[in-house]
Amino acid sequence: MIWDWDYFWEALPIVVGDGLWITFQVTLLGSIVAYLLGMVLALLRRSRIRVVSTVTWAFIEFIRSTPLLVQLFFLFFVFPDFGLKFGPVTTGVIALGLHYSTYAAEVYRAGIEAVPVGQWEAATALSLPRARTWRAVILPQAIPRVLPALGNYTISMVKETPLLLTIGVTDIAGAAFQEASSTYRYVEPITIAGLLFLVLSYSASLLVRWLERRVGTLH
Amino acid sequence: MIRFEDVAKRFGDHVVLDGLNFTVAPGEFVTLIGPSGSGKTTILRLLMTLEQVTSGTIHVDGECLTHVRRGDRLVPADEKHQQQVRKRIGMVFQQFNLFPNMKVLQNLTEAPIRSLGLSRAEAEARAHELLDLVGLSDKVHAHPTQLSGGQQQRVAIARALAMRPDVLLLDEVTSALDPELVAGVLRLLKDIAETTEITFLCVTHEMGFARDVSDRVLMFDHGHIVEDASPDKLFSEPDHERTREFLSAVLERG
Amino acid sequence: MFDNLSLFVSTISRGLLLTVEATVGGILIATVLSFVFGLAMLSRSRTVRLVARIYVEIWRGTSEVVQLLWIYFVLPVLIGYRIVPLVAGIVVLGLNFGAYGAEIVRGAVQSVPKAQYEGAIALNLTPAQRMRRVILPQALVEMVPPFNNLFIQLLKGSALLTMITVHEMTYQAREVLIDRNIDQAWLIWTLVLLFYLVLAILITIGMRLLERWAARLVGRKPDERSIFSRRKKPVLAETVSAGGGPL
Numbered sequence: 001m002i003w004d005w006d007y008f009w010e011a012l013p014i015v016v017g018d019g020l021w022i023t024f025q026v027t028l029l030g031s032i033v034a035y036l037l038g039m040v041l042a043l044l045r046r047s048r049i050r051v052v053s054t055v056t057w058a059f060i061e062f063i064r065s066t067p068l069l070v071q072l073f074f075l076f077f078v079f080p081d082f083g084l085k086f087g088p089v090t091t092g093v094i095a096l097g098l099h100y101s102t103y104a105a106e107v108y109r110a111g112i113e114a115v116p117v118g119q120w121e122a123a124t125a126l127s128l129p130r131a132r133t134w135r136a137v138i139l140p141q142a143i144p145r146v147l148p149a150l151g152n153y154t155i156s157m158v159k160e161t162p163l164l165l166t167i168g169v170t171d172i173a174g175a176a177f178q179e180a181s182s183t184y185r186y187v188e189p190i191t192i193a194g195l196l197f198l199v200l201s202y203s204a205s206l207l208v209r210w211l212e213r214r215v216g217t218l219h
Numbered sequence: 220m221i222r223f224e225d226v227a228k229r230f231g232d233h234v235v236l237d238g239l240n241f242t243v244a245p246g247e248f249v250t251l252i253g254p255s256g257s258g259k260t261t262i263l264r265l266l267m268t269l270e271q272v273t274s275g276t277i278h279v280d281g282e283c284l285t286h287v288r289r290g291d292r293l294v295p296a297d298e299k300h301q302q303q304v305r306k307r308i309g310m311v312f313q314q315f316n317l318f319p320n321m322k323v324l325q326n327l328t329e330a331p332i333r334s335l336g337l338s339r340a341e342a343e344a345r346a347h348e349l350l351d352l353v354g355l356s357d358k359v360h361a362h363p364t365q366l367s368g369g370q371q372q373r374v375a376i377a378r379a380l381a382m383r384p385d386v387l388l389l390d391e392v393t394s395a396l397d398p399e400l401v402a403g404v405l406r407l408l409k410d411i412a413e414t415t416e417i418t419f420l421c422v423t424h425e426m427g428f429a430r431d432v433s434d435r436v437l438m439f440d441h442g443h444i445v446e447d448a449s450p451d452k453l454f455s456e457p458d459h460e461r462t463r464e465f466l467s468a469v470l471e472r473g
Numbered sequence: 474m475f476d477n478l479s480l481f482v483s484t485i486s487r488g489l490l491l492t493v494e495a496t497v498g499g500i501l502i503a504t505v506l507s508f509v510f511g512l513a514m515l516s517r518s519r520t521v522r523l524v525a526r527i528y529v530e531i532w533r534g535t536s537e538v539v540q541l542l543w544i545y546f547v548l549p550v551l552i553g554y555r556i557v558p559l560v561a562g563i564v565v566l567g568l569n570f571g572a573y574g575a576e577i578v579r580g581a582v583q584s585v586p587k588a589q590y591e592g593a594i595a596l597n598l599t600p601a602q603r604m605r606r607v608i609l610p611q612a613l614v615e616m617v618p619p620f621n622n623l624f625i626q627l628l629k630g631s632a633l634l635t636m637i638t639v640h641e642m643t644y645q646a647r648e649v650l651i652d653r654n655i656d657q658a659w660l661i662w663t664l665v666l667l668f669y670l671v672l673a674i675l676i677t678i679g680m681r682l683l684e685r686w687a688a689r690l691v692g693r694k695p696d697e698r699s700i701f702s703r704r705k706k707p708v709l710a711e712t713v714s715a716g717g718g719p720l
Contacts (some may be wrong), residue, residue, distance in 0.1 A: 002551055065625060065673035066666045067632035070643055074666065077651060077658035162538035166636065173539050186546035194543060198534040269591050298600065305597045316592030319691040320610035329606060330596035362692030382596060 008188045011179055015192050019175030023200075026092055026161050026171060031154045033097025038104025042112065043134075045105060060102040068099045069163050076167045092164040096157055103153050111146035112138060144215045151208035155201050162193075172196050220245040220418050221266070221386065226275035228261055228442075235261045236442040239275070245385075248412050248419040250429040250450075253439030254465060259422040263388040266420065267310045268301045279304055280385065306334075309384030313391040315371040317363035323350070323374055324359045327381045335382065342381070349377035353407060369400030373407060380411070389421040401425070408432070426469055430454050438462045477654060481664055484650055488642035489668065495562050495631040495641060496672070500624050502567025503574050507620075510571065511578025512604070525575065532572035537630055540565045545637040562634035570627045577623065581615035582608060614687040621680035625673045632669070642668055 044056040063071070072095040079086055086094070115138050123133040162173030170178055176193035180186040221243040228236040236258045243249050251259040264270045265277060268284065276293075277284045284304045286293040296304075317326055327346035331337040337345070350356050353373040363371055372392060379387060389408065393401045405428045412419055412432050423429055429436055430450045438446040438453065438461070446453060446462045457463050513525035532540070544565055549555040556564075585608050593603040635644040646665045651658060 062666075062670060065629075066669040067629040067643065069629075069632040069635070070646075070662060070665050070669065073643070073647060073651075074659070074662035077655065077662065081656075081659065159536040160538075162536050163633070165538070173536060173542065176539075177542060180546065186542075187550050190539065190542050190547050194535045194539045197536045197539055198531065201534045202530070267591075267595055269594060302597055302599065305594075308595075310595040312588065312592065312595070314588055316588045316595075318589065318592065318607050318611075319693075320607070322692075330598060333602050333606065334597045334599075364692040378596070 003187060004185075007183075007185060008192070011176075011189045012192055014179050015172060015176045015189055016196070017175075018170055018178070019172035019193075020196070022089070022169060022174075023158065023161050023171040026089060026096065026164065026169070027154060027158050029093045030096035030100065030157055030161075031150075033093060034100035034104050034153070034157070035150060037097060037101035039108055041101055041105035042108035045109060046112070060105055063099060063102040068095065068160060069166065071095050071099055072163060072167065088164065088167045088169045091167060092161070092169050096160065100153050100157055104150060107146045107149045107153070108142065110149075111142035114145065115141045147215055148208050148212040151204075151211055155204045155208065158200055158204065159197060220247070220280055221420070222278040223262070224276045224278070226265065226277060227273045228258070228265065228270065229273045234442060236265075239442065239444070241437065241444060241447070243418060243420060245418055246416050247434045248421065248432055249435045249437060250421045250423060250433040251437050251439055252423070252426070252429060252465070253445070257439040258442040259439050260390055263310065263390050263420060263422060266308060266386070266388060268305055271295065279307060306382075307385040308388065309379035309382050309386070310388040310390065311372070311375050311379050311392045313394050315363075315368075315375040315395070317371055317375055317378070319363055321363075322359075323355070323361050323363065323366075326363065326374060327378050330378075331381050345381055346377070349380055350374075352380075352411075353377045367400065368396045369404055372396060372400075372404050376404075376407065376411070384417065386418045386420065389419065389423065391422055391424065393423070393425060424469065426454070426466070438465065440465075475660065477657060478660070481650060481654075481657075481661055484645050485642050485661075485664055485668055488640055488645035491559065491634075491639055491641040492628075492631055492643075492668075492672070495559065495566060495634055495639065496624075496628045498563035499566030499570060499627050499631065502563065503570040503623070503627060504620075506567060506571025507574025507578050510575035511582065514575060514579045515582060529572045529575050532569050537565065537569050537633055538636065540569060541633060541637050558634070558637045558639045562631070562637060562639050566627055566630055566634075569630070570623055573626075574620065574623055577616055577619045578612070581612040581619075584615050585611045611691055614684070614691055614693065617680055617684040617687055621677055621684075624676050624680070628669065628672055628676060 041056055041060060045053055045060070047053045047056070072092065075095050075098075076088070076091050079091065119137055119141065120133070123137045128137070161169075161171045164171055165174035165177060168174075173190075173193045176189040180189040183189075223239050223241050226236055226239040227234070239258075239262075251262065253259055261270060265272055266279070266284070272285050276286055282304050283293075283296070284301065285296055287296050287300050288294075318329070321329060324343065324346055327349060328337075328339065328342035331342040331345060332339060347356065347359070350359060353376060355370060355373055355377070358366060358370065358374070363374065366374065372395075376392075392408070393404055396404065405425060409428070409432050411417070421429070421433070433450045436448060436450050436453045437444050438457070438459070440461055446457060446459050448457070453462065454466065457466065510525045510528055513521050514529070516522050516525070541562065544556065544561045545558065548561075582604075589607055589611065590603060593607045598606065631641060632643040634641055635647060638644070640648075642665055646661050650661050654661060
């Protein structure tokens with residue numbers, strides 16, 4: 001018997017119960033890190049100090065061009081050298097957040113550039129201080145419009161959380177794999193994991209599409 | 220040569236053409252005039268099979284373009300049938316629609332080779348001849364993007380002629396050109412019209428040209444033919460008030 | 474501090490060939506699938522469109538890790554024998570990124586102006602001729618920059634093959650080097666990252682050359698960007714589907 005529905009229904013609550021919450025938690029925290037750090041990177045990238053903007057650019061390109069998995073291993077093995085004793089979940093959140101912050105930075109950059117030049121000029125004409133211009137004029141216009149694009153990256157992040165099983169985090173895929181390894185029955189648990197991701201990313205994409213309609217997109 | 224029977228075309232609720240009937244004789248040069256949105260361009264696009272009729276039939280040289288007979292019923296024509304009838308028809312577009320991924324020569328040889336089955340040598344000989352005719356023999360190996368609008372439109376005319384069409388559709392061919400380039404293109408078209416047997420259906424805002432070359436002029440408004448007359452009659456003493464209004468508006472503008 | 478540097482470099486290099494094989498193999502399959510399913514999504518037949526849409530949504534909507542686990546652990550149960558890990562990895566990379574690539578092809582074909590179709594119809598070219606001779610060559614120029622990004626994602630995705638015991642670069646570092654040289658972990662992982670960076674730069678150079686060639690094909694002047702720079706996609710104007718995504 002290749003496919004066993006009884007086992008399917010037995011394994012489903014185990015995979016969901018053990019994994020879903022971790023996947024959710026990691027994605028949520030990872031996104032928060034990515035969105036905040038991405039904003040910092042975007043602003044540094046626009047710095048008037050040449051060295052700062054160039055170094056930021058190089059950092060973003062480097063992180064974007066190399067595998068998240070290797071970055072994850074880097075943090076996992078190198079943190080302890082600095083006396084940082086993070087658990088696997090925390091390390092995973094930092095790795096995901098760092099990796100996706102470079103994508104978020106690009107999104108913010110595009111959002112900021114889409115704010116018409118006239119807005120900067122009007123702020124200058126009103127003698128608003130630079131910090132105030134950013135906080136009160138530019139960002140409030142840029143941020144709503146970048147939300148759908150950021151949401152898309154969160155969807156991607158959901159599907160990359162299984163990487164964390166390599167450092168011992170049991171997300172959906174990790175839980176499925178654990179269940180499969182303990183019973184030596186791989187078909188149902190891993191198929192369940194696939195189905196769950198399909199449901200998650202599809203419903204998340206509906207959410208982002210709704211968001212897109214709410215705020216309108218930039219072209 | 221061309222026969223429209225009860226042709227209607229609707230886009231959703233918007234009626235573009237309604238109950239349209241007219242014929243064009245072989246070798247005739249017929250110009251369609253009228254305000255924009257009156258359905259002139261749609262007529263050309265229906266003939267070129269770029270749009271499909273909502274109802275009614277179109278015949279070209281006795282052959283039905285829009286429908287085929289299946290059993291005792293008429294059903295909308297499929298791609299294969301349309302290809303068969305379309306062979307006789309060529310079209311020159313407002314925006315030239317040259318292929319930017321091909322040099323001038325290949326723009327002219329591509330369809331004769333692929334569609335008519337000419338050999339490369341035959342197709343190239345024909346292309347050189349036509350480029351000579353339109354005065355662009357020195358642009359054989361240029362890219363369309365390197366040509367002026369007037370030159371692009373001449374290439375487009377040559378490209379259409381390379382298919383040896385029986386019918387040539389001209390869709391506002393000078394509307395996208397700089398004013399100083401218009402006269403040259405119109406002179407070329409007049410030459411072609413006078414020296415060949417091709418049947419022309421032309422949509423234009425160049426009233427001087429229309430009067431000069433047309434055998435017949437059809438005045439359109441809201442998808443209907445308001446007036447169908449010889450150019451001399453229509454331009455100097457039109458029967459209809461609507462035609463008079465339109466002509467005075469156009470001529471006033473210059 | 475840099476003791477063992479040459480050992481590290483040579484050990485990682487032993488995985489380089491497999492990383493390159495997996496990436497190139499993945500790119501070849503992904504490219505073919507991109508065109509097949511990208512064009513299928515534009516088919517007149519509703520059934521063909523539906524099949525293509527299902528392929529794209531399934532492979533974009535599930536995770537690459539799960540796909541690898543599935544082909545490595547589940548498929549052997551279903552078909553009765555185990556696939557060579559490298560082959561399994563290449564197939565997953567190809568199928569996964571082909572689904573993203575299909576959207577690229579579809580978008581690029583749709584971006585060719587309608588006037589070009591009409592020009593081709595007026596010359597009585599058949600639908601196949603229109604696509605092959607007129608539309609695709611023009612769409613190609615639009616496809617190259619997003620495919621550049623896609624191929625770099627694919628290169629990055631090849632590191633995951635370590636999970637199904639393909640002995641590529643990440644595997645060499647993780648399984649061969651780390652345990653005996655844990656105190657030099659930072660150096661090992663930095664080297665691995667640099668290897669990937671170099672490969673990513675090579676992909677970009679290749680794609681820039683391809684882009685210049687494609688631009689010349691349609692008589693456009695290649696733009697003046699350096700050969701090393703990737704064009705960023707317009708991040709705000711993308712369409713959302715279950716894929717989401719950094720592509």
